[in-house]
Amino acid sequence: MRTRGRVIVLTSIIAVAGVAALLAGARGSRRGGVARGGGSATQAASVATEAHALTPLPPRELSPELAGVRSRVMEKTSETRGLAWLAPPGMIELTGWEYGTRAREMTDALGGEELRSLSRLASAGGLLPEGTDLATLAAGFTAASATALYSPFDRSVLLVAERRARSSASAHAGASSPGDSSRGGESSSAGVDESLLAHEFTHALQDQHFDLLRLLGAKPYNFDRGEAAFAVVEGDAMNVERRLEVGEAAWSRRTPEDAARIEEQRFAIYRKEFGALFPPLLTETFIFRYRDGARFVETVRRKGGERAVDELFARPPASSEQVLHPEKYFAGEQPREINFDDARLDAAGWRETVSTPLGELGVRGLLLKSLPRAAAERAAAGWGGDRAYLFERASGERLFVWQSSWDTPADAREFFRAYNALERARGATEVNNGEGNDSKTWREGDTVTRVRLTNDAVTILRGRESDIASAISLAG
Numbered sequence: 001m002r003t004r005g006r007v008i009v010l011t012s013i014i015a016v017a018g019v020a021a022l023l024a025g026a027r028g029s030r031r032g033g034v035a036r037g038g039g040s041a042t043q044a045a046s047v048a049t050e051a052h053a054l055t056p057l058p059p060r061e062l063s064p065e066l067a068g069v070r071s072r073v074m075e076k077t078s079e080t081r082g083l084a085w086l087a088p089p090g091m092i093e094l095t096g097w098e099y100g101t102r103a104r105e106m107t108d109a110l111g112g113e114e115l116r117s118l119s120r121l122a123s124a125g126g127l128l129p130e131g132t133d134l135a136t137l138a139a140g141f142t143a144a145s146a147t148a149l150y151s152p153f154d155r156s157v158l159l160v161a162e163r164r165a166r167s168s169a170s171a172h173a174g175a176s177s178p179g180d181s182s183r184g185g186e187s188s189s190a191g192v193d194e195s196l197l198a199h200e201f202t203h204a205l206q207d208q209h210f211d212l213l214r215l216l217g218a219k220p221y222n223f224d225r226g227e228a229a230f231a232v233v234e235g236d237a238m239n240v241e242r243r244l245e246v247g248e249a250a251w252s253r254r255t256p257e258d259a260a261r262i263e264e265q266r267f268a269i270y271r272k273e274f275g276a277l278f279p280p281l282l283t284e285t286f287i288f289r290y291r292d293g294a295r296f297v298e299t300v301r302r303k304g305g306e307r308a309v310d311e312l313f314a315r316p317p318a319s320s321e322q323v324l325h326p327e328k329y330f331a332g333e334q335p336r337e338i339n340f341d342d343a344r345l346d347a348a349g350w351r352e353t354v355s356t357p358l359g360e361l362g363v364r365g366l367l368l369k370s371l372p373r374a375a376a377e378r379a380a381a382g383w384g385g386d387r388a389y390l391f392e393r394a395s396g397e398r399l400f401v402w403q404s405s406w407d408t409p410a411d412a413r414e415f416f417r418a419y420n421a422l423e424r425a426r427g428a429t430e431v432n433n434g435e436g437n438d439s440k441t442w443r444e445g446d447t448v449t450r451v452r453l454t455n456d457a458v459t460i461l462r463g464r465e466s467d468i469a470s471a472i473s474l475a476g
Contacts, residue, residue, distance in 0.1 A: 054105045057154060060092055066159075066192070073194050077201040080240050080248075082306035089204035090156030099149075099160050106153065107135055114221055117354040121390040125400040125462055126426075126449070127358075127366055128279055137282075148196060150203035152212045157200045159192070195244045202237035210313035224335070224359025227285060228317040235293025236309055238263070239301070242294070256302065260295035267291065281365035288361055292323050299326045320361035321383055335359070336385030336405045345471070350391040350399060357387050363404070367418050370425030379418035382411025384456070399471050400462040409456045416453040419460065423449060 062070065070091045078085055094102065107115070115135040122128040149158045206212055215229055242259065243251045254262075267287050278286075296317070300308050322329035335357065342352055358366075360383040367376035386404035406412035420440050424430070428442035428449065438453040448468040450461045463471055 054109065054153060055098075055101055057092060057094070057102070057156075058098070062091060062093070066091070066093070069192050069194065069197065073197045073201055076194070076244060077198045077205065077240060080198070080243055081202055081205055081236075083205045083209055083310075085205070086208045089201065089208070090154060091159065092154075092156055093159045093161040095161055099158060102151065102158065103149075106151065109153065110216075114354075117390075118223070118356070120392075120398070121354045121356070121388060121400070122281070124390050124398040125388060125402060125460075126447075127281055127362075132279075137278075148192075148200050150200045150207070152203075152207050155204070155207065157197070157204065195241045198244050199237045199241040202240045203233065206233060206236065206313065209310070215313060215316065222356055223362065224319050224357040225316075227288065227359065227361055228320050228323050230289045231293030231296060231320070231323045232312045232316050233293075234289040235295070235297035236312075238290050238294040239298050256295045256298040259298055260291050263291040263294055279365075280368035281362065284365040284368060285361060288320065288323070292320075296323045296326050296329070300329075303330075319357075320359040324360055338385055338387035338403050338405065340387065340389060340401065340403055342389070342391070345391055345399075348470070349393050350471070351393070353390050353392050355387055355389040357385065358402075359383065359386070362386075363415070367422060370422045371418060375418070379414050382407045382414060384411075397464060397467050399467060400460075402460040402462075404458045404460075406456045406458070412453060412456045412458055416451065416458050419451055419458070423451070 074085060074088070116133065119128065119132050119134045122134075123130050123132055128134075147160055150156075151158055203212070212233065215233070216226065218225065218229070239259070264287075267290070270287070271283065297309060297312065300312060304311070317323050317329050319335045321335065322333070338357070342350070346352075360380050363383055363386070364376050364380040367379055371379065384405040384407045386402065388400070388402040391399040391401065404412075404415065406415060416438075420442075423440070423442040426444070428444045431441040431443050431448075433439060433441040433450070435452075440451045442449040442451070443465065446465050447462065448465045450468065452459045461468060461471060
């Protein structure tokens with residue numbers, strides 16, 4: 001998906017929740033066929049409707065002009081990516097209303113309930129503001145900002161007709177949209193940026209060859225692993241788009257680090273406009289998929305060619321750490337497993353409702369709430385493994401438990417100090433708990449946070465003051 005000519009995303013924040021069990025039915029039904037010819041997505045839409053009650057898309061044919069653009073971009077994309085089309089992908093124009101409806105339906109189908117569970121976990125842990133609803137954010141962001149999107153349910157690229165028409169008017173007038181100068185892509189007389197469209201058709205190629213819903217729906221749900229997979233999907237498409245923009249010769253002269261720096265500069269506008277609306281954790285997660293995904297995929301491609309990129313879809317990185325540090329992917333360095341014994345909590349009436357690793361990416365995004373970028377990245381870089389848990393009681397109390405393991409005791413201490421700096425920066429009051437320098441307690445109203453350092457591990461517990469003391473005792 002492209003957001004107003006500046007930013008691209010397949011399904012926005014939707015994938016934060018993974019695709020979960022909802023996709024099991026979709027995988028079976030998707031064998032029914034792919035939309036063919038002129039861009040009609042009716043057949044694929046009916047398949048998706050059968051599995052997820054999505055509204056059927058209208059059987060709307062493309063104009064001859066758009067059909068020509070589609071054919072030309074399909075050929076360029078296939079040649080650049082080195083994958084053949086197994087069937088012609090669909091492309092269809094939707095009204096803003098139709099597009100908004102599809103965005104909401106896709107959010108629900110791609111794990112709306114999981115998103116809501118993750119919202120509760122992140123809010124309970126102070127990672128996101130209280131009351132944040134990621135499902136609503138995902139649908140609203142996608143509907144409001146997109147000009148194009150590949151839908152794996154419809155196996156089609158969806159265009160927003162009104163926004164394309166505005167782009168077309170600008171192209172005929174010789175003008176460019178505010179974002180055009182930041183990306184260098186050329187719009188056709190049909191008002192479609194062909195390098196952008198190549199990005200979306202790269203997703204269609206990925207889907208035909210590697211089954212995106214299977215990849216992004218890996219179970220059990222794991223935020224860190226899911227974002228690493230998304231970095232492959234978006235990094236691959238981003239690199240195809242950029243190679244078509246600048247040409248293969250110019251692209252080959254750029255190092256993967258150069259490409260990442262250029263993407264970082266392009267996202268300056270995004271940070272200014274959207275960074276003020278979303279917490280750093282969400283902003284950084286979004287940018288990670290493109291900036292770090294592009295660098296990671298290009299590093300793999302330079303090492304082993306397009307076939308090595310294909311292999312990423314069969315053996316995706318296991319963590320955001322592997323994306324941020326490609327040498328760890330090549331070395332096969334896996335995240336440490338975190339095993340939390342919740343038997344005593346369970347006996348006391350606490351029920352685990354959601355848990356997931358947050359990864360180096362999640363740690364970095366959280367710390368950016370209070371630390372300069374370099375300090376947040378440095379404190380997150382020693383990550384070895386983690387898992388965040390949300391426990392809830394029938395009466396409504398919530399307990400957040402976050403256990404993390406670090407490469408060395410020094411790395412663990414650095415994170416311990418950084419997290420306590422975060423608590424101080426958000427106005428929490430330090431409470432003397434009598435346990436020495438390796439344990440800190442913070443109070444914000446009726447919420448208490450306990451941060452404990454033990455060798456190469458850090459444990460964080462957060463909940464209501466009336467519950468936290470007994471919960472700490474039960475959790476050990």
